[in-house]
Amino acid sequence: MSRRPYIRPVSNTTWYMQNSRYRRYILREVTCLLVGFYCFLTIWALAVLAAGSPDRWAEFLRSQQNPVMVGVHAVALIYFLIYMTFDWFKLAPKAMPVQLGEKKASDRSIVVAHYVVWALLTAFVAWLVGVIP
Amino acid sequence: MSIAKKAVVWGLFAAGGTLSAFLFPALIGLFLLVAIGAVPPGLEFDRIYAFASHWVGKSVLFLVISLSLWHAAHRLRVVFHDFGVRKDKAVANAVYLVAAVGTVLTAFYLYRI
Numbered sequence: 001m002s003r004r005p006y007i008r009p010v011s012n013t014t015w016y017m018q019n020s021r022y023r024r025y026i027l028r029e030v031t032c033l034l035v036g037f038y039c040f041l042t043i044w045a046l047a048v049l050a051a052g053s054p055d056r057w058a059e060f061l062r063s064q065q066n067p068v069m070v071g072v073h074a075v076a077l078i079y080f081l082i083y084m085t086f087d088w089f090k091l092a093p094k095a096m097p098v099q100l101g102e103k104k105a106s107d108r109s110i111v112v113a114h115y116v117v118w119a120l121l122t123a124f125v126a127w128l129v130g131v132i133p
Numbered sequence: 134m135s136i137a138k139k140a141v142v143w144g145l146f147a148a149g150g151t152l153s154a155f156l157f158p159a160l161i162g163l164f165l166l167v168a169i170g171a172v173p174p175g176l177e178f179d180r181i182y183a184f185a186s187h188w189v190g191k192s193v194l195f196l197v198i199s200l201s202l203w204h205a206a207h208r209l210r211v212v213f214h215d216f217g218v219r220k221d222k223a224v225a226n227a228v229y230l231v232a233a234v235g236t237v238l239t240a241f242y243l244y245r246i
Contacts, residue, residue, distance in 0.1 A: 012219070026215060029208055029211065029215065032206075032212060036202065038161060039205065043242065046238075046242040052246075077158060077162060085157070125160075126159070130175040
């Protein structure tokens with residue numbers, strides 16, 4: 001080893017700004033904050049529900065009705081779809097290749113299967129809460 | 134980390150990621166509907182309470198929330214590293230603690246419903 005090894009000058013804090021692939025990576029990884037946020041929002045809803053009072057539940061629903069939350073949810077939904085859901089589906093064939101006998105299922109079929117299951121699950125949830133009859 | 138431990142950590146991470154990738158758009162959509170004042174009939178007290186008190190509803194809620202929390206915590210731990218925080222032990226303790234607290238709260242509230 002040389003006495004003065006070459007150390008690439010890479011910033012610990014801003015390295016992902018140098019390359020569009022890294023930027024995409026970091027935009028994808030920070031979706032974990034949204035997952036955490038919505039988990040705790042749901043836990044809050046469960047806490048209110050556990051009180052067992054219809055009035056407090058109605059009050060909770062009213063407290064969620066404001067323009068700021070509309071903006072937050074709308075942006076979160078679009079961001080989450082692009083960088084979490086669709087990216088997760090895109091990476092699925094690489095993370096979980098499916099062996100069918102001698103061959104492997106094609107990447108495309110795995111991705112399409114994910115979209116189909118996602119559409120069905122979303123429709124099921126919508127049906128469950130009465131958004132679609 | 135041992136290889137055996139890594140498999141468990143990775144498995145739970147992937148399970149939580151898959152569940153949140155599939156279900157969170159619908160969940161965020163529900164919060165959006167509530168926010169614009171178009172509360173779906175299924176979120177009225179009687180129906181959502183009935184859903185959350187049934188063992189199937191409880192199981193789904195618990196699995197989705199706890200695994201998603203674990204997924205988010207694990208991912209956030211790596212994100213901290215990516216943003217230049219090099220105290221992995223402290224970060225790991227903090228994020229997993231938050232996920233554990235969320236999991237316990239979920240179990241507690243579901244138990245009381």
